[in-house]
Amino acid sequence: xxxxxxxxxxxxxxxxxxxxxxxxxxxxxxxxxxxxxxxxxxxxxxxxxxxxxxxxxxxxxxxxxxxxxxx
Ligand SMILES: [Zn+2]
Numbered sequence: 001x002x003x004x005x006x007x008x009x010x011x012x013x014x015x016x017x018x019x020x021x022x023x024x025x026x027x028x029x030x031x032x033x034x035x036x037x038x039x040x041x042x043x044x045x046x047x048x049x050x051x052x053x054x055x056x057x058x059x060x061x062x063x064x065x066x067x068x069x070x071x
Contacts, residue, residue, distance in 0.1 A: 019022055025052040040065075 023032045035048035036058075048064050051058045 022051055023059075025050075025055060026059065027057040028052065028055045030054040043067075047057055 004013055009045065024030065025032065028061065030052055032050045036051045038046055039048040039049075040046050041062065044065050044067070045062055047060050047062045
């Protein structure tokens with residue numbers, strides 16, 4: 001059972017996105033650094049609006065939100 005707990009702990013991503021998770025522009029493949037805007041679609045999904053500085057292409061990504069138990 002200890003092994004299963006270790007796998008779960010490492011598989012759970014932190015709420016903060018990792019650098020390798022940054023999206024790339026589908027037009028010019030430039031790496032997006034910061035989202036233009038964000039909006040919650042529900043309690044568990046947040047969407048980010050990205051605009052490419054290089055070509056101006058805009059797109060939206062959706063991410064699951066980790067529920068933080070710190071009330
Ligand atoms: Zn681009």
